[in-house]
Amino acid sequence: MNLATWKQHFPEFVGRDDKVLNQLMESAVLVKLPAGQQVFYPGKICENYLLMLAGRVKAQIISADGREVLLYYVHAGDSCVLTTSCLLGDNHYPAEGYAETDISAFAIPAHVFHRCLEQSVFFREFVFRNFSKRLTDVIKRMEALSFGTVDQKLAKVLLADQTKTINKTHHELALEVGSVREVVSRHLKRFEHCGWLNLSRGCIEVIDADALYKIIAGAEIG
Structure with missing residues (x-):
């Protein structure tokens, strides 16, 4: 477990008397991608829950006329709303994401995510609180684009x-x-x-x- 990294970026996870949460932290893999690397794409299976540590990911869709439409950015300290949605619904990604800068993130395997979601009250509240906030941001952005x-x-x-x-x-x-x-x-x-x-x-x-x-x-x- 990279405890120092958890303390720096997600301190609320550290020091809890929560066996399942500690197992999740142990299973997290530190991944790094260079700027310009594709993180996910339409139709890709969602295999990990992602917690951003550094950098910025751009999530977007491509319109019928080939125009890029920005959905949102994922910054350090964020989770990705599409990733969460795909894991909760057992769906494939409906859009694409690119690393706008060099990025690093914790990748948590899907089966560990689901087990912790079921058994840890703290993690369940963390996931849905962040999902709700990010989804609200996306809806506001779509409203801004539409009107x-x-x-x-x-x-x-x-x-x-x-x-x-x-x-x-x-x-x-x-x-x-x-x-x-x-x-x-x-x-x-x-x-x-x-x-x-x-x-x-x-x-x-x-x-x-x-x-x-x-x-x-x-x-x-x-």
Whole structure:
């Protein structure tokens, strides 16, 4: 058992008088994947419950016209909502996931996951609490993609980090708003022309956050 790693990333698992949970921790395998590696794909059998330790995984689907649609990101400290769903329902993956950066994670075999889910109250609450939170995030994202103009979606993404500087490419922003790079670039340039943003390579500086909030609210600006 890599106890130091458990303490660092999932301290709530450590020191519990829970034999089944301790067995789960013992069975966890530390896996590492390089940036760009495919983690899962449509139709793949789900064999492990994953707990992210470091890095970021992007889960997405490909639309009928070949456009990438971002579902969510899995960060350090997260579990993957699709992985959990597939294990609970004994289903294959319906989407794909890629390592956006070098990643490391604990992989827990499916049979160990199910045994601990059945016998450990703590683990059962942990799994369903995280699943519920992640599923809510996905639903909110789908709602954001389904409703509102490109301007409104883009303004929400630009304001989401609550920082004045966003280190994202136009392509990354397009994935987040469910559009294409050319459309997003055109809107960003208009925002810059209005004095709301300052654009540079791989970096966007928010100059007038109030204007972006008004776009989200549907107000006419400029």
